[in-house]
Every structure is written in structure tokens, then in C-alpha cells.
Amino acid sequence: MSTAVRTESDRVRLRLEVEGEIDALLARTSRQAQTYGTEFLRLWSHTAQHVRGGKLLRPILLLETYDALRPDGDRREALRLATAVEALHFAFLLHDDVIDQDLRRRGELNLVGELVESATAAGRGSAARHWAETGAILAGDLLLSSAHQIVARVRAPEATRERLLDLLEHTILETTAGEFSDVGLSDGMVAPDLDAVLVMTKQKTASYTFELPLRAAAILAGGSPELEHALSIAGAHLGLAYQLQDDLLSVFGDADEHGKDPYSDLREGKHTAVICFAQRTSAWPVIARHFGDPQLQPEDAVRVRRLLTDCGAEDHVRALIDDQLAALTELVADEERGGAIPARVRAMLLDLAARIDGRRS
Template sequence: MANHTLEGSRCEAIPRQSVSQRALIGAVEGTLADFLASQIAALDAVDPALGGFARTARDLVMAGGKRLRPTFAYWGWRGVVGPTEPVESVLPAFGALELMHTFALVHDDLMDESDTRRGRPTAHRIFASQHGEHFGGSAAILVGDLCLVWADQLLSRTRLPAATLLEVRDRYDRMRVEAIAGQYLDVLGESDPASWSVERALTVARHKTASYTIQWPLSFGAALAGGDRRLDEAFRVYGTTIGEAFQLRDDMLGVYGDPAVTGKPAADDLRTGKPTTLLMLARRMSTDAQLAAFADGDIARRAQIIAETGAPRRIEEMIRVRVDEGLAALSEAPIHPDARAALIDLATAATQRPA
């Protein structure tokens, strides 16, 4: 069990109180690093090729990112237990969420045929450079699967009563099912965009992103603390609304984001034809002439036409409304003040981000 944060090669003790975002991320990454080192050693002993495979998986897990899921889980937990409870016993559970996230990213990148993630080659591109495209796709699927198994293993190391872990596991499983359901709808939408709608795009956002980025991590964290049913509705509303706003911001970044900041190719959603809420709104708000120009235009022209329809302004308003609703749900929730303040800050950070 890790009891340190990582800053390069330097280790520090975890404060036995509410920790800063930087210290929390360091503590989670320290837990992951210790766990992954033992897993790599076990596979290395079987065959050196397996050790290399596991190291690639580790590098994908440790390649940075916002670590939003463990962060929201931490504040869901802290909102129940208060500011002084030691965090060490639940660090494996927080790390498990990051392993699950890597599973989702690796498979999502393969489905989207993305070349980069966090400014680095995606898993299937890494493996394709070794033995070709077919091998790259196959190995990426296996890396994702391995991360999901590792998530289960790490979660099982959480030092809590069995009854508490059963409730935690129930929420964890529901989170996974909703994420996979949302991903399927996302793939379906790309395959049949003509039948898609704004409402269906929001359903995808609610399941693929909101539930497994914010809503269920918060609920998962509260369950780690033994739960407080009075928080369930507040966390559900906050998680759904802020999660949807998070995805709406992602839709905007997928068209107008700076690749140097986002770490992903420019206008990836326009290239793949992903029927996001932004694109569906633009289609609904377009004139016949704009629709015709969009069909014939290149990527830059399509982005310009979307802006001309007014859809980006509508998306910004949708984000604002959802953030307001989410924060209102927190205002009367029986959580500790430091957790409420942190969740307010996170709502802004998650929905007004440049990447």
C-alpha cells in the first residue's frame, strides 16, 4: 500500500487531513506505481515480451491526465468522513478508477482511430509501429482488458469492512455498465448519424461521460465512507449536470481546441463525423445553404459554418445552465464545507477548461 506522493523521484508523507489536488494526485499515482511494479514483475517472470506489454500498459496509465475520477471520488468520500480521516485505506479504490479510465481510453482511441492521446501516440499506434496495424489493434484491446482486470485487483486491496466493499462494488459495476452502454451508443451514432438527434447525443453524454466521470465516482467515494443516503440525490444531480457540461465542453474542444493544449488532433470529431451535441445543434440550426456548404466543405470550413449557425453560443448557455443546476443541488446537501467548496471549484475547472 503506497503511503507517498510522487514528485519525480522524491517521496513525501501524505498529510492525515484534507489534501491538496496536487498531493492527492501524487498519492494516487504512488499507489498505482507500486501496484503496477508488482504486476509487471509477475508478467516479466513468465516471458520478457509480457513484461514489455505490461510496461506499455503502465506507461499509458501513468501518462498524466486530469485524474478527475479519483478526485471526485475523494471529495465524495471526504464529504462524508470530514477533513481529518486518514486517506491511506481508500487509495487503492481511487487508483482503481484511473485503471478503469485507461481501459476506456485505450478502447475509445482504437474505435475512433485516434493517433494521439495526451500528446503521445495512442496504444494501437504504439503497437502498430512494432508489428503492423492488425497487431496494433489486437494488442490495444488486450491492454485495455488488462487495465480493467488490474482495476478489479487494486479495488480488492481497499481496507474496508466487507459490507462496505459490497456497496462500493455495486456502484463501481453500475458505473462500468453505464460507461460501456454510452460507448456503444457513441459508436452507433457514428455509424448512423442521419438518424441521430440533440436529445440522443445528450443521452450519450449522460452515460458515456457524466456517469463515469463525475456522478458514479462521487457516489463511489461516498460508499467508501459508509454512505449517507441524504447525499444520493444531491450527488446524482450534481454529477449528471456537471458531467453533461464537461462533455459539452469536450464537444467544443473537439472542434475548436488547440492540439498543443488538448493533446489530441485538431477537429477530430469533424474528421470522424461523430454526432456530438454541438454538431446536432448546428444541423438543427442550419439553413439549407449552410447544410449544403457543410457537406461540401473541408474541416476548416465546416468548423466555420458551425460557428455561423450559433450552435457554439447555445452550447455555452447549456453549460452555464447545467453548472448552475449542479451547484444549486450542492447548496443544501449535508456535506462538510471543505468538500462543498472543492466540488464548486471542480465544477468550474471541469467545464471551463482549455483541454
């Protein structure tokens, strides 16, 4: 079974393949954009630059899964689908950044931030933010369209294409619903309770980050509905564990390693699972004084962090992650005793779980 688990160098090779395909998509759109004037071309080249800088988690997962299911398959369409998944990811990120009014992502200027800078340099300070947010909305629309265009043109039997379109539709509906709940939690339109946060997390992140690539690979590989269903459940466990780990890291992690502002979630008042647990404890009144304060000072942040540990929130979320990873392990064991997921894919899922468990950045 060990040969089925990809090594780091396998993943580098997959990354290069995906990058080549994404570059081809971006270059094609750039050529089309040239007809529409300097500003539009510049918007697209900024967008392309950001898309190129991604971690490619989702497309690599899709390709790894496809390769494990069809070691001798024709990978061209899998590569195309992988690109679609990355385009969808960036469309969501761009609209999310507009919604969250962020100028940075993971410490770097995001597209809005970059457009603000270039418009300010052009002497358009007062309108720069509006111009930049407009650009991000429109670039998101273009990438959302690209994702659909790729899936719609997949060279596969009619029934396969329809299943992929169904999956895309479901994923977008679910992710959109999750995003709306997330904003609803921040804006006080949705009551902040731990269950609501977990459902939101599953919808907003797990659905398109793990379930989509796993299921898309299964469909393209000609897998049964049973395989697709089992991978969907596996994806939900992995996705939830991944995002909860992300929430923990952003408060308790080593900022130097993961590159995020260590207190941005606290400053922005993000209703993560960590926060929702703390809200039910006696530590909350003190934490609440600093939660959502854009001016949060490091010494207060350190204090809040300690309170989040002492009130049991950190341990509780770690336990939630363990639950999800344990459920994944159990699912894999069940599948081994007679299920739809083949051995290579089972090994890949366990490897993923181990990487999420050990994640430090």
C-alpha cells in the same frame, strides 16, 4: 468555507500520492508479467507507461471528496479506490482506441500506435496493426480486471464493499451502453438527435468520470444513500458540462493550449452536441460535405468552424453548459438549506464547476 477549496499545491500533493499508488499496482503486474515472456512483458510496460502519463482527474476527484467528507479518515482504502478508478478509465480508453481505430490520443501515440511502431521496427509491417490492436484489447482486459480486483478487496465493512461493487457494476453497464450509442451514432445505427447525444454523453463520460469518483468516496466515507444520490446528480451535471466543454474546445479551442488536433472531431465525423445542433439548421448541407472527411483541409475546417458559429451551434452548446452548471449551483444552494452534502464538499463542487466553466484546455 474558503479553506475547504484545494489549492493547486494541494492537488500536486494528491497527484503524487495517486501516482505512487498507481506505480505500485503497475509494478506488481509487471512482476507477474515477467513469467510470460518478452512480448507480454513489453506489452505491459508500454501499457504502464501510458497509464502513468494520465491527468488523474478521476482519482484526484475521489480523494478530494473523501478528504472533504472525512478530514481525519484513514486514506489508504481511498487511495486504493482512486487507483481502481484510474485503471477503469484506461481500460475504457484502450478499448475505445481500438474501436475508433485511433493511433493517437491528444497528439501523442496511444498504446496501439506505439505497438504498431515497435512491431514495424521489428520488421512485421503487415501484421503490426493487428498485433497492436490485440495488445490493446488484452491490456484493456487486464486493467478492467485490476479495477474489479481492487474494489473486491477493499478493506471495509461487508455492506460498504457491496455498495462499491454495485456502483462499479452500474458504472460499467452505463459506460458500455454510452460507448455503444456513440459508435451507433457514427455507424448510422442510432438516429443522430440532440437528446440522444446528450444521453450518450452522460452515460459515456459523466458516469465514470464524475459520478463514480464522487459516489465511491461517499460510500467509503460511510455516507448516507441520500449523500450518494445527491453527489450522483451533481456528478451528472458536472460530467455533462465537462464533456460539452471538451466538445466545444476541440472545435473552437486553441489547439496550442489543449494539445489536440483542432479538427480531429470533424475529420472523424464525431456526432457531438455541436454537430447535432447544426444538423437541424440550413448550414448543414455545406458542413455535411466536409464532416467525416479524413482529408479535411485547414481552410475548409476554418470555414466549417465559422458555419458552426454562425448557425448558432456554438452558442447553443455554451448555453447547455451554462444550464448544467446553473443546475449544479442550484443543487448546492438547496443542499445548503438542509441536505446531505456537507459544506466542504459543496465548496469543492462549486470550485469544480468554476474550473469547468473557465476551462481552456
